[in-house]
Amino acid sequence: MTAPARTDRGSEELIRAEEPVLAHNYHPLPVVVARAEGAWVEDVEGRRYLDMLAGYSALNFGHRHPALVEAAHRQLDRLTLTSRAFHNDRLAGFAERLAALTGTDMVLPMNTGAEAVESGIKVARKWAYDVKGVPADRATIVVAADNFHGRTTTIVSFSTDETARSGFGPFTPGFRIVPYNDLAAMEAAVDETTAAVLIEPIQGEAGGLIPDDGYLAGVRELTRRKGCLFVADEIQSGLGRTGHTLAVEHESVVPDVVLLGKALGGGIVPVSAVVGSREVLGVLHPGEHGSTFGGNPLAAAVGTAVVELLETGEFQRRAAELGTVLREGLAALVGRGVVGFRARGLWAGVDVDPSLGGGREISERLMREGILVKDTHGSTIRLAPPLTVTAEELAGALGTLEKVLTT
Incomplete structure (x- = not known):
């Protein structure tokens, strides 16, 4: 040391x-x-x-990690931030390789895990209005009890942890909470207004709760049949932690949207991303969402080095x-x-x-x-x-x- x-x-x-x-x-x-x-x-x-x-x-x-520290040092000597008002020479390569690693089409770069979750919520709602045809301001998202997706006001609105919620209302509407690992309850909660089901493949904060075999595949089948999105929060479970690049791979499941963070920054800078299909992420247009630091050159350089480590398996x-x-x-x-x-x-x-x-x-x-x-x-x-x-x-x-x- x-x-x-x-x-x-x-x-x-x-x-x-x-x-x-x-x-x-x-x-x-x-x-x-x-x-x-x-x-x-x-x-x-x-x-x-x-x-x-x-x-x-x-x-x-x-x-x-030496490869990550080297990538950060090298980028610090060149360029750290432009904002998304301009292009930078590191972002395209990062997005291409992250999309290839996760088997997706498009990448929305952000900074923190909570930002990735907030971005995923916005994308799901926009998709519901523009593609599914849900009436304005009626979109709902189904989530699981005992979840942990972050600590912003919107996210704690659908938390069942009173320590996280108490004293922070009024809360954001539009969420339905069902028990984790209960497909029947989830099916009952999904209707024509449902934009997405948002769950963690493994609930970390709840104590490492692993659902029954077939649960994730059941969520995937249900969301396809009901015409809504499956959004998987892999901020803790993803990027190698469970023995696969993504935890959903244990059931060979491909969500519509995956939320990534934490390890994506290599413990050096905060880096997060929403990755998914072109049909879903393509609903965003200039001015509808953004982040000054999201996709900055330093983050993209470190994130690319992280992807390179994972590409080897x-x-x-x-x-x-x-x-x-x-x-x-x-x-x-x-x-x-x-x-x-x-x-x-x-x-x-x-x-x-x-x-x-x-x-x-x-x-x-x-x-x-x-x-x-x-x-x-x-x-x-x-x-x-x-x-x-x-x-x-x-x-x-x-x-x-x-x-x-x-x-």
């Missing part, structure tokens, strides 16, 4: 310094990271930790192969502090015996043992290491989890 920026303040002092000046919208673990490389981070005192969260999948390729194979190590290791812990888990590729939601502590408490114990994870609801923790993690590092993390739960 390279040397961190110099500071005369330790972790405790830096954490105290944040209290009066940072809005309290996060409750981070008490570790102050100063530098990182690969699957490892180091705090200001020089303690090392194995990162088993990977920035909620934003760091699929690890911290400071190496990271998808690693996630699939190491996913076996993860599942087998977690299975061995069932009854030894773990009461259940769900895993696909290098992504798992692990339910810990509540008598041993809540998710936050377990995360803090793991932190003190040199392993960084993040809790979600109740006594569930999430494991999502970089796809660069080794089998030995993964086994070591599972051994530490066993130690924390059994001693």
Whole structure:
């Protein structure tokens, strides 16, 4: 690792310094990271930790992957931003390669995951009015309970998490919420006003919930039969995390629209995109949607380097192969502090015996043992290491989890 920026303040002092000046919208673990490389981070005192969260999948390729850092440095010396008022020499190549990787026709570049979701909602509604013929301002979108698609006002309008919603109304209308993994309920909610069904192939924030086999294929069949779009939010699940480029590939499903983000920026810059068919994304015309930074040259350069890594298939194979190590290791812990888990590729939601502590408490114990994870609801923790993690590092993390739960 390279040397961190110099500071005369330790972790405790830096954490105290944040209290009066940072809005309290996060409750981070008490570790102050100063530098990182690969699957490892180091705090200001020089303690090392194995990162088993990977920035909620934003760091699929690890911290400071050399190919991504090189692409960023090279572009920083040339051009960083033009706005979309002009063309730039990096955007076309990025869009072409991302479309080819995902098997789609067109790309709408944005910045954050929430922007991708908002853009997907707008595209679906525009398609409903211009193509399907839904009367003006009547379009509806069907979503799943316990979803997590972001935190903008429109997105929390269809959240069922009261912590995300409370105090932020009035909310945006036009959404119908049905239980996840329930095709019958979804079919009952879809009618002639439905523009799209918007779901996560795996619900990450809800604890890594994986639907039954056939659910995604059923959503695809239903949306085709009912004449609406299937929009898949692959912001966390996509780009190699589950052992395929996209999680929907586990059922050989091709949505009309896919939302991408997080790993698309390589952990360097925020990059997101809406990708889909020409028939759908082609409904947008100049002036109807945009972003000053969306598709900027720096983002396009880093995004292209990310696509190049995925084009080899190496990271998808690693996630699939190491996913076996993860599942087998977690299975061995069932009854030894773990009461259940769900895993696909290098992504798992692990339910810990509540008598041993809540998710936050377990995360803090793991932190003190040199392993960084993040809790979600109740006594569930999430494991999502970089796809660069080794089998030995993964086994070591599972051994530490066993130690924390059994001693």
